[in-house]
Amino acid sequence: MEELDTSKAHVARVYDYWLGGKDNFEADRAYGDELERRVPAIRVAARMNRLFLGRAVRFLTAEARVRQFLDIGTGLPTANNTHQVAQLIAPASRIVYTDNDPLVLVHARALLTSSAEGRTAYIAADVREPATILGAPELTATLDLREPVAVLLIAVLHLVTDDAVAYPAIRSIVDAMPSGSYLALSHATGDFWPAEQVEAANATNRAHNVDFRFRTRAEFARFFEGLELVEPGIVPVAEWRSDGGPIPERRDANIWAAVARKG
Template sequence: MADERDSRTAVDGIDTGTPHSARVWNYWLGGKDNFEADRRLGATVEELYPQITEIARASRAFQARAVRYLAGEAGVRQFLDLGTGLPTANATHEVAQSVVPAARVVYVDNDPIVLAHARALLSSRPEGATDYVHADLTDAQTVLREAARTLDLERPVAVMVLSTLGHVADPDEAAALLRSYLDALPAGSWLMLCDTVETPETRAGSDEYASGGAMPYISRPKEIMATFADGLDLVEPGFGSISLWRPDGPVTGEPVDQWGFVAAKR
């Protein structure tokens, strides 16, 4: 019976019957790289918490603005994108290399379907470089060892943790994980982070998401999220809704419940 189930739900080693965050996120972005289980859960959460699709799009827009800032004004040449998800327009390497063609980018994710799309992630301008590490972002030792094939970890690196730290439920463990990356990098490195802040609506959405079989993703109070920048120098406008972080134009509508920051290691 188990073999029969495996043949129905596995595609090239991918469990298509269990929702995965990268594929559900892809569904919310309007992508096609997802399966019925992902779409079913995504639609259920969206019905309960309609802002989730706006959050997904706002997160991608924040990523592009922050990468442009780091590659341009801040002079960053290396990026470590943790929990990158499936390839989309304005991926990190595309944005960074549009500003600095020699930028080097390493993507990290643990979903086999992202691995299957790694070739799209690895496209790069000849002056720069991109690489993909198939690993869990919580295994910082492995990630950093593999990333060192492409990045010079003796020089500043921008660590990107976007809409993923909610998978680490314990706030102390989440803070320790961030520190394990930053402690391995020199002064002048950066942390770019965003996640969903806790409200009654986002908490209900998180509960529904977890009950649907995906790896739980929790929202956090703003006060706890703000501590993830302790010891770092926040870039203006500081910690707040990503809708308000250096927007390209006037902000219409209510700021999204996804908050974040960009901060430098001293």
């Protein structure tokens, strides 16, 4: 677990700031504003990503009929958190949340409370140490790993910059899940932007000591190796099962998204 350090921007709080939340500090707002000057679409991207989270959880609950979720990189609680979306459709849904930000821990324990029929639990852990998550008593007490689980890492893996850590971590988590489980991911990319804009964003991240990495579509696809992508496959985040309506500013939301099933 990381220490609570409000002098340095932290992504959970910056994301909260872009979404209009109040759980953020001066360093988060300074970084958030600077990045927005260089990448004007950043708030749109954050909102589009959050809407994808809702659509993915609705699909997983209503269509794929999954009743168990492992939501890694939960973020600060905001509207339409995973358990609220899932339990509206299937009240007995069980959700395990995981994040490595100590501020998320404090808020999540207070706010991520389950329906009476279902269950929620919280693990303070880092996805770079998957054994800690998989071995946590909160996980084994909440999820039955003989039944399908939807593993979510929504807007998280661009913060796990080392490929030698990121790919094996996801692999070991998916390996621990039974067949019929799902993996839902979204990930920031520079694919839609000119190289200067990618470099400007990278420079801002470096200046604020934010460990962040864009991945290409091919690098994103690697996380799903061995799994079956569900329709519509890998698409810009705003386009994933957007119900055919108009998609405003879709190219501005520089995030790839996909959901896949373990056969």
